[in-house]
Amino acid sequence: MKKWRSLVVGLISLALLVVAAGFWIRSRADLQIGERLAKNNCNVCHDLTRAMKNEKGPYLWGIVNRPAGSVDFPYSGPFLNHVRANPIVWSEDNLERFLANPGLFIPQIRMAQHTVEHPFAFDGMDSAANRRDLVAWLKTLR
């Protein structure tokens, strides 16, 4: 009877260890995946460095917890009207929701409009895990 009990305890500990190791590996992978996603999806229009240069879009240095529309960038009329009427702070949560579908979060945002100048506009990122990794990496830009 005692042997069984220690076997069960051993198995449970092993299972917990495997789960913990999984979380640890997953949390380490986050930033690497996030950086790659940012470089592949955002860098064409946004400066991601501490140079803080505006490109097609405003620079993203310090974006996490920055109020929307707050840097010196020629934002579009629809964007400015929207954030003046509904002030938004780019919390991690808001960024994740925004990145799922920018044009739904802020209607007519220029970022999601395919034009001759912006043929590769950003329509959104379906995977919640990818959005989380991306925002985790954006948080390191400070």
Ligand code: HEC
């Ligand atoms: C096709 C170019 C383009 C791509 C690609 C793009 N953006 Fe944008 N982004 C813009 C533009 C332009 C604006 C300004 C929107 C406006 O004025 O309507 C903007 C605005 C933003 C804002 C609001 C910034 C502020 O100061 O309030 C955030 C946050 C943002 N983008 C994040 C991202 C992220 C993260 C990615 C990658 C997943 C990305 N963008 C991809 C062009 C782009």
